[in-house]
Amino acid sequence: MSTSSPKRALTACCAAHSLHDGLSDLTYVLLPLLAQTFGLSLAQVGMIRAAHRTAMAAFQIPAGLVAERFGERNLLAAGTFIAGAAFVGLAFIDVNHASAFWMLLVALFFAGLGSAVQHPLCSTIISNAFPDAGRRTALGTYNLFGDVGKFAFGGLLSLLLLGGLSWQGPVVFYGLAGMATAAAVLFWVAGNSSAATATAKHADTKPSSGGWGIRSKRGFGALCLIEIIDSSTRTGFLTLIAFLMIDKGLSAGWAALSVPLILVGGMAGKYACGLFAERVGIIRTIILTEIATGVGILCAVALPGMAAFLLLPLIGIALQGTSSVLYATIGDLVEQPRLPRAFGLFYTLGSICGIAAPLAYGLAGDHIGVANAVALMGIAILFVLPLCAVLKPAIGADPVRI
Numbered sequence: 317m318s319t320s321s322p323k324r325a326l327t328a329c330c331a332a333h334s335l336h337d338g339l340s341d342l343t344y345v346l347l348p349l350l351a352q353t354f355g356l357s358l359a360q361v362g363m364i365r366a367a368h369r370t371a372m373a374a375f376q377i378p379a380g381l382v383a384e385r386f387g388e389r390n391l392l393a394a395g396t397f398i399a400g401a402a403f404v405g406l407a408f409i410d411v412n413h414a415s416a417f418w419m420l421l422v423a424l425f426f427a428g429l430g431s432a433v434q435h436p437l438c439s440t441i442i443s444n445a446f447p448d449a450g451r452r453t454a455l456g457t458y459n460l461f462g463d464v465g466k467f468a469f470g471g472l473l474s475l476l477l478l479g480g481l482s483w484q485g486p487v488v489f490y491g492l493a494g495m496a497t498a499a500a501v502l503f504w505v506a507g508n509s510s511a512a513t514a515t516a517k518h519a520d521t522k523p524s525s526g527g528w529g530i531r532s533k534r535g536f537g538a539l540c541l542i543e544i545i546d547s548s549t550r551t552g553f554l555t556l557i558a559f560l561m562i563d564k565g566l567s568a569g570w571a572a573l574s575v576p577l578i579l580v581g582g583m584a585g586k587y588a589c590g591l592f593a594e595r596v597g598i599i600r601t602i603i604l605t606e607i608a609t610g611v612g613i614l615c616a617v618a619l620p621g622m623a624a625f626l627l628l629p630l631i632g633i634a635l636q637g638t639s640s641v642l643y644a645t646i647g648d649l650v651e652q653p654r655l656p657r658a659f660g661l662f663y664t665l666g667s668i669c670g671i672a673a674p675l676a677y678g679l680a681g682d683h684i685g686v687a688n689a690v691a692l693m694g695i696a697i698l699f700v701l702p703l704c705a706v707l708k709p710a711i712g713a714d715p716v717r718i
Contacts, residue, residue, distance in 0.1 A: 321506065322445035322446055322450075322454070324504045324505070324506070325441050325442065325445040325504070325505050325506070326442055326445065326446075326454050326457065326458065327504060328441075328500060328501050328504035328505045329438035329441055329442050329458050329505075330457065330458055330461040331461075331497055331500060331501075332392060332396055332434055332438055332497055332501060333434065333435075333438055333458055333459075333461045333462045333465065334461045334462065334464050334465030334468070335396065335399075335400075335465060335493065335494055335497045336396070336399060336430075336431040336434040336462075336465070337462035337463070337465040337466050338465030338466060338468060338469030338470070338490070339399055339400075339403060339427065339431060339465075339469065339490060339494065340368070340372070340427075340428075340431055340466075341465075341466040341469065341470050342403075342469045342470055342473060342487075342490065343365065343368055343424065343427075344470065345470050345473050345474060346473075346483065346487070347361050347364065347365060348361075349477075349483045350364070350420060353411055353483075354409075354411055354416050354417065354420065356417065356420075360417055363421060364420055364421055364424050365424075367421050367424055367425040367428065368424040368425065368427060368428040369428065369667075369671070370425075370428070371425045371426070371427075371428030371429040371432060372428040372429075372431055372432045372667065373432075373664060373667035373668065373671070374432070375428075375429050375432035375433070376432050376433075376435065376436050376660040376661075376663045376664045376667065377436075377657065377660040377661055377664050378660070379391060379395070379432055379433040379436055379437060379656070379660055380436045380437070380440075380656035380657035380658070380659060380660030380661070381656070381657050381660070383433070383436075383437055383440070383656040384653065384654070384656055384657065388437040388440050388441050388505075388656060389441065389501060389502065389505040389506075390502075391433050391437060392433055392434065392437040392438065392441070392501050392505075393498045393499070393501040393502045394430075394433075394498070395429070395430040395431065395432065395433030395434065395437075396430060396433075396434070396494055396495075396497050396498040396501060397430070397494070397495050397498035398426055398427075398429065398430030399426075399427050399429075399430030399431045399494050400430070400490075400491045400492065400493065400494020400495040400496075400497070400498065401426075401430075401491065401494075401495060402423050402424070402426040402427035402430060402491070403423075403427060403487055403488075403490055403491030403494060404487075404488055404491035404492060404495075405423050405491075406420065406423040406424070406427070406487055406491070407483075407484040407485075407487040407488045407491070408484075408488075409423065430494075435659065435663040436656055436657075436659035436660040436662075436663050437656060437659075438458060439455065439458070439643055439646070439655075439659045439663075440655040440656045440659050441505060442454050442455055442458055443455070443644070443646070443647040443652075443655055443659075444652060444655065447647065447652070449594065450594070451644050451647055452590040452591070452593040452594050452598075452640065452641060452644040453587075453590045453591045453594050454590070454644075455590055455640055455643050455644040456586050456587045456588070456589060456590020456591060456637075456640035456644075457587055457590070459586035459587070459590070459639060459640045459643070460583055460586045460587045463579060463582060463583045463586065463636075464583070466579075467579075469490065472486070473486050473487075473490075527654075528650070528654055528657060528658065529650050529651035529652075529653060529654030529655075529658070530649060530650055530651075530654075530658070531649055531650065531651065531710070532649055532709075532710035534706055534710060535649050535706065535707050535709070535710020535711065536646075536649045536650065536658075536710070537706075538703045538704075538706040538707040538710070539642065539645055539646070539649060539662075539707055540661075540662065540665055541703050542602065542642060542700050542703050542704070542707065543642050543662060543665055543666060543669075544665055544669055545696060545697060545699055545700050545703075546606070546638050546639065546642065546697070546700065547639075547665070547666040547669035547670065547673070548669045548672070548673035548676075548693075548696070549609065549613075549635070549673075549693045549696060549697045550635055550636065550639075551669060551670045551673045551674055552673040552674055552676070552677035552689075552693050553578075553613060553631075553635060553690065553693055554575055554578060555673075555674040555677065555678065556674075556677060556678070556681060556686055556689060556690055557574045557575065557578065557616075557628070557690070558571040558572060558574045558575065559571075559681070559686045560574075560616065560617070560624075560686050560687060560690050561574050561621060561624070561625060563685075563686050563687060564620065564621035564624060565621045566621045566622070566625060570625065573625075574625065574628055577625070577628040577629050577632065578628050578629065578631060578632035578635065578636070579632060579636070580629055580632065581628065581629035581630060581631065581632025581633045581635075581636070582632040582633065582635065582636025582637065583636075584633055584637075585605075585632060585633035585634060585635070585636045585637025585640075586636055586637050586639065586640045587640070588633065588637060589601060589605055589633075589634075589637030589638060589640050589641055590637075590640035590641065590644065593640075593641045593644070598641060598644075598645055598648075598711060599704050599707065599708050599711075601638075601641050602638060602641055602642070602700065602704055602707075603700075603701060603704055605634040605637055605638040605641070606634075606638060606697050606698070606700045606701065607698070607701075608633075608634035609631065609634040609635050609638070609694075609697050610694045610695065610697040610698045611694070612627065612630060612631035612634060612635070612694075613631065613635075613690060613691070613693055613694030613697070614691060614694040614695075615627060616628070616631060616690070617687050617690050617691045617694065642662075643659075643662070645707075645711065646658050646659060646662060648710075648711045649710060649711065677689050677690075677692070677693065680692060
């Protein structure tokens with residue numbers, strides 16, 4: 317895909333990221349309300365959440381493959397419209413209908429299916445709009461806006477509920493906002509697809525490295541392994557950090573603030589690390605942020621309660637920020653026409669880690685204690701360092717940009 321206005325493409329993708337991540341995390345606020353409204357059991361609540369997350373994880377690679385034929389912009393707009401329409405439909409489900417639970421399940425499944433397109437396709441659009449300098453900063457900005465959506469959507473709904481509104485009205489508004497964002501994507505993002513762009517150019521723009529267009533299999537494999545370790549550490553730490561704070565003697569109220577503190581630091585880190593990589597290079601940035609993450613996690617284990625608590629925003633900068641660098645590096649390893657499927661694979665790996673890592677580290681915490689399980693994360697993240705030596709030759713020169 318080519319675009320005459322990279323800033324317009326970035327703006328549209330940031331809006332889509334805020335919307336989709338906002339809608340996805342809105343389910344955390346909605347689940348207890350749905351349970352109360354429809355009389356759901358905890359098992360049914362779990363099924364609804366699983367349907368949403370499974371659809372998001374399962375359709376990312378297919379979204380990348382389909383986009384190569386029908387266009388990233390077109391599929392992104394369609395998925396955004398589906399997600400918005402699913403939330404509108406959710407608000408109109410009749411509580412007295414005999415199949416109300418199954419209607420909830422279907423609505424949130426389609427919401428997840430619609431949101432599945434967002435990460436791989438927005439990342440592709442931005443990578444194509446910023447093919448050289450500025451890609452890491454652009455993707456860091458895009459990454460930041462996902463967290464903005466998470467805070468804004470859930471926070472606003474919580475405030476409206478405290479003000480006495482029922483949940484249905486705000487959900488309809490969010491759904492309509494999704495449908496409007498779909499129209500904005502069509503208007504703001506120029507071009508159709510990577511495949512169409514490749515066809516319009518000379519034959520040498522077509523993938524020359526096989527069906528996936530991977531320039532260096534060793535380098536891409538190393539990048540995927542780095543993502544697996546990084547994502548597993550991130551989701552595992554976010555899952556257990558509150559329990560670690562309680563273990564250190566903090567009250568449940570203070571411990572509950574642990575994840576928001578990390579996410580606030582992460583919002584700054586996602587932008588800053590992308591910008592930092594533009595200045596000092598990809599490999600240097602990955603090494604520095606992962607070492608900082610490992611040392612920060614180990615310090616959180618070793619320090620007394622309040623000192624560890626105050627350290628969390630700084631840990632969040634490195635813990636969350638590395639992802640901006642990793643996503644942007646895919647464009648260095650995969651040929652342009654095959655970026656959608658590569659991003660689909662990469663984000664799917666992250667989704668799988670988001671499911672498996674909390675379970676694995678939770679089991680470890682049950683057997684060796686929460687502090688030791690968290691310390692294990694701080695050590696595991698350092699296995700990224702030898703992988704950087706494999707990745708470096710694949711991306712070529714990694715100059716310092718002043």
